[in-house]
Structure formats: C-alpha cells, structure tokens
Amino acid sequence: MAKPNITLVQGDITEQDMDAVVNAANSSLLGGGGVDGAIHRKGGPEILAECRRLRAGHYGRGLATGQAVATTAGRLPARWVIHTVGPVWNPGEDRSVLLASCHRESLRVARELGARTVAFPAISTGVYRWPIDDAARIAVQTLREEGEGFEELRFVLFNKQAYDAFAAAL
Template sequence: MPNPNITLVQGDITEQDVDAVVNAANSSLLGGGGVDGAIHRKGGSEILAECRSLRASRYGGGLPVGHAAPTTGGKLLARWVIHTVGPVWQPDEDRSALLASCHRESLRVARELGARTVAFPAISTGVFRWPVEDAARIAVGTLREEGEGFEELRFVLFDKRAYDAFAAAL
C-alpha cells in the first residue's frame, strides 16, 4: 500500500495552516494545559461552545480515552479541531492500543470531515508522561498503517527532543 505523506515540523500546532489540527484533549473537552490549553486560547470561544455542546449531547461523561470528536477551528488557521483523549502512561500496564486508537480515530474523523491535511501533536507525552520515543513509534506506525489518502499528515513537535524522537521513528 502507498506510504502516506508524513512530515515533521518543530513549532506551534496552533499556527499550522492545515485542514484539521488534532488536540491532545482531556476527557472534559473544556480545555486544560499544554496543547489543549493553547488550542482553546488561540482558537477562541467557538471551540469551547462546541465542546460544551458535545458534552451536553454525546459525551455527558466526557470523551473516552482513545476516541475522537470534531469541532470548529474557531480563530485557528485550521478549519477543524479533532479532539482526542490520550492515555496516561502506566509503567506496569501496556496501553499502547489506546494511544494508537487516538491516531486511528483522529484519522477516521478527518476522513469524515473531508480533511486532506492534518497536524498531530505528540499525544500523551506531556502531563500524561508517555515516553516520547515510544509515543513516536506508536504514532508514526499508526499513521503509516492507517493514513492512506491524505495529502499530508504532519507531526508538530514543540521541542527538539520530541522532534528528534519522531524523526528517528520516521
């Protein structure tokens, strides 16, 4: 099968000119720290309003780990935000399938939206403590397996360490 066009940049995911950005959200969908907080701050109140609507309808108990749901991109350059909840890393429990599911489900939602270009952060590597080298291996592997048909799948890495880990996995 054709290899998807996977690219890497070191930078700010809120400044990416793509169809959709993936948000490493918390299950509340109401904003938080890291990527989640940055997307909500820069994207504005429209994103939060749609997240509240999702909570009031489909996700009353919060968005489950490994699932994904779309909202507007608000004031971002991206038309859409695809929110996904990554797993918290547990040294004594293999949660790799949940992390892979975040990427797979985000791609599914992107296809449903008609997105051709999608930017991903390093899901679960911040406050959820997933080792970045392992997260990179899982993320790159999932996009290689599931990312056919997109014009570009871009990993946007905040720092050099994450960029280097994803470059090595790629």
Template sequence: MPTNITLVQGDITEQDVDAVVNAANSSLLGGGGVDGAIHRKGGSDIIAECRKLRAERYGRGLPTGQAVATTAGRLPARWVIHTVGPVWSQEEDRSDLLVSCHRESLRVAREIGARTIAFPAISTGVYRWPLDDAARIALRTLREEGEGFAELRLVLFDQRSYDAFQAAG
C-alpha cells in the same frame, strides 16, 4: 518516511491545515499544554461546541482513545479533532489506546473531508508517555492507517521531541 508524513518543530496552533488534532482531556473544556493552547488561541467558538458535545453526546466526557471534531475558531485550520490520550503506566500496557487516538483521529478526518492534518505528540506531556515509544506508535499507526491523505504533519513543540520522532522515522 512515507511522503505524506512530515515532521516540523513548531506551534500546532499556527498550522495552516484542514484539521489540527488536540491532545484533549476527557472534559473537552480545555486544560494545559496543547489543549490549553488550542482553546486559548482558537477562542470561544471551540469551547461552545465542546460544551454542546458534552451536553448531547459525552455527558461523562470523551472516552480515552476516541475522537470528535469541532470548529477551529480563530485558528488557521478549519477543524479541531479532539482526542483523549492515555496516561502512561508502567504497570499496564495502554499502547492500544494511543494507537486508537491516531486511528480515530484519521477516521474523523475522513468523515469531515480533511486532507491535511497536524498531530501533536499525543500523551507525551503531562500524561508522561515516553517520547521514543510515543513516536514509534504514532509513526507506525499513521503509516498503516494514513493512506489517501495529502499530508499528515507531526508538529513537535521542542527539539527533543523532534529528534525522537526523526529517530523513530
């Protein structure tokens, strides 16, 4: 694994990095899993910026595969980069959208000047993306697109996720 990509098992809301990536839903207004945890722990400043983004730029919600940054509120990070992962489908290959989540998050990170970024396992929760495939896609994309960052940290919530990313590395 490239030296700027690290794997840790833990809580993404506790990462002391420039930016954390939020596996958001398109409403940008919070939800379950990583999204809910970031909004709960980060506080009202995040939701206020998300509401403003909805009103000014994303009236229909943030499109799948896109990314946008807000403050991180009370989180140790400076920014939250919200990205909407695809729902996994057996009938349709949506892997390009999962690649886009990682690529667009890196693009936004560059725009805001973030050097250290923490990513969750995007789409592997309620969106049911198979863990092994998500790990392969995330690591490949970060290797190909992650040049110039000090650290790209994949923060895996449980041992099963950590093991899948370790195996894909």
C-alpha cells in the same frame, strides 16, 4: 498501497494552516493545559462553545480515552479541531493500544470531515508522561498503517527532543 506523506515540523500546532489539527484533549473537552490549553486559548470561545454542546449531548460523561470528535477550529488557521484523549502512561500496564487508537480515530474523523491535511501533536507525552521515543514509534507506525489517502499528515513537535524522537521513528 501508497505510503502516506508524513512530515515533521518543530513548532506550534496552533499556527498550522491545515484542514484539521488534532488536540491532545482531556476527557472533559473543556480545555486544560499544554496543547489543549493552547488550542482553546488561540482558537477562541467558539471551540469551547462547541465542546460544551458535545458535553450536553452524546458526550455527557466526556470523551473516552482513545476516541476522537471534531469541532470548529475557531480563530485557528485550520478548519477543524479533532479532539482526542490520550492515555496516561502507566509502566505497569501496556496502554499502547489506546495511544494508537487516538491516532486511528483522529484519522477516521478527519476522513469523515473530508480533511486532506492533518497536524498531530505528540499525544500523551506532556502531563500524561508517555515516554517520547515510544509515543513517536506508536504514532508513526499508526499513521503509516492507517494514513493512506491524505495529502499530508504532519507531526508538530514542540521541542527538539520530541522532533528528534519522531525523526528517528520516521
């Protein structure tokens, strides 16, 4: 089994010229803060329009934590946005299976789309407060286990602390 090509970059996920970028979305799919807000702002109204159609159909109650669904990338350089809802950190409950599921399900959707390159943010590490070192460990491990067959799987980290945590996990 060939190891997946996992790369790291410190930067802005909305500027990544990849087949797909993963959005750390909220369950409403209607935009929010952090990565989600940035993707919706820079990607334009086409993304929100597709998210509204998803909500009007199969995802009437929103997207469940750990699941993933794709839309157009609108004005982003990517072709698709894969929306996934990360778990909120809870020190009294191990929710790492859900965080791993975000990455696994995003890869599944990417394969269904025919994406060869996928960019991931540090899912759940912003307002959902997941400790960056633990999130990096789970994300890297999941992509190593599930990422075979992609040309490149890229973690796009917003700051040096996140970059260093992912570099250590890699």
